[in-house]
Amino acid sequence: MEQAGAREVDPLVGVARVRVPEQPGPGGRGAAGGERTPGAADRPRGTVRRNSVREQILDALRAALVGGELRPGEVYSAPVLGERFGVSATPVREAMQQLASEGAVEVVPNRGFRVVLHSARELGELAEVRALIEVPVMLRLARTVPAARWSALLPLADATVAAAADGDLARYAEADRAFHGAVLALDGNRQLVQVAADLHRRSQWPLVSGPVAGRRADLVADAAEHTALLEALVAQDIDVVSSLVREHFTGAHG
Numbered sequence: 001m002e003q004a005g006a007r008e009v010d011p012l013v014g015v016a017r018v019r020v021p022e023q024p025g026p027g028g029r030g031a032a033g034g035e036r037t038p039g040a041a042d043r044p045r046g047t048v049r050r051n052s053v054r055e056q057i058l059d060a061l062r063a064a065l066v067g068g069e070l071r072p073g074e075v076y077s078a079p080v081l082g083e084r085f086g087v088s089a090t091p092v093r094e095a096m097q098q099l100a101s102e103g104a105v106e107v108v109p110n111r112g113f114r115v116v117l118h119s120a121r122e123l124g125e126l127a128e129v130r131a132l133i134e135v136p137v138m139l140r141l142a143r144t145v146p147a148a149r150w151s152a153l154l155p156l157a158d159a160t161v162a163a164a165a166d167g168d169l170a171r172y173a174e175a176d177r178a179f180h181g182a183v184l185a186l187d188g189n190r191q192l193v194q195v196a197a198d199l200h201r202r203s204q205w206p207l208v209s210g211p212v213a214g215r216r217a218d219l220v221a222d223a224a225e226h227t228a229l230l231e232a233l234v235a236q237d238i239d240v241v242s243s244l245v246r247e248h249f250t251g252a253h254g
Contacts, residue, residue, distance in 0.1 A: 058095040063170035070115050077112035104205050126203040131249035137187050142241045145186050150233040153182055157226040164219035172219050173204045
């Protein structure tokens with residue numbers, strides 16, 4: 001429980017649109033009574049296995065962070081979020097500890113977890129580090145991977161385009177990571193993929209909540225770069241690939 005006088009964020013504010021699959025309860029209903037909040041993102045239904053509760057809470061919290069539903073600077077307590085999700089505070093606390101290790105939140109003793117407000121400089125530095133890792137790999141792959149394997153990634157690029165068109169920040173973040181991960185996986189270096197994925201996730205935490213229209217424009221531009229990059233890779237146009245991949249990280253959309 002939070003100490004008296006500590007600010008406890010109402011679970012219906014900020015995370016009201018986050019839905020975690022219900023825990024099984026009496027009569028087969030979820031612990032939260034099967035509640036579905038209007039506007040909630042669709043998530044898989046069904047029984048939640050105990051060993052997957054933490055992962056599902058973690059996924060829900062990550063989506064809420066990327067989507068701006070958990071607001072920078074606010075403090076959220078595990079018991080309150082757990083009540084909202086229909087689970088105990090333990091898996092929420094464990095998920096928040098993972099997010100703290102990723103730099104998304106910070107522990108506030110006896111209160112909960114504060115969503116970290118990232119500066120433009122921090123995100124710019126992350127984009128620079130990502131470019132140092134990913135650009136050389138992509139350019140090397142552009143010279144060695146056959147066109148057919150690049151063409152097989154087109155559905156992943158299309159998924160980013162669809163999410164961008166909808167202005168769905170959480171779905172776009174997931175599709176964006178899937179696209180970049182699939183490209184890097186062609187190198188065959190699992191450690192590279194893991195390190196790059198961690199940096200990518202960190203770079204997606206929002207600065208502040210902003211106008212949806214403006215964010216959608218950024219997503220659409222980023223998704224278009226994915227498509228253009230694949231087209232250049234299929235055509236094996238190394239000069240265009242080099243220009244596009246460097247611009248992609250300079251723009252730092254994703």
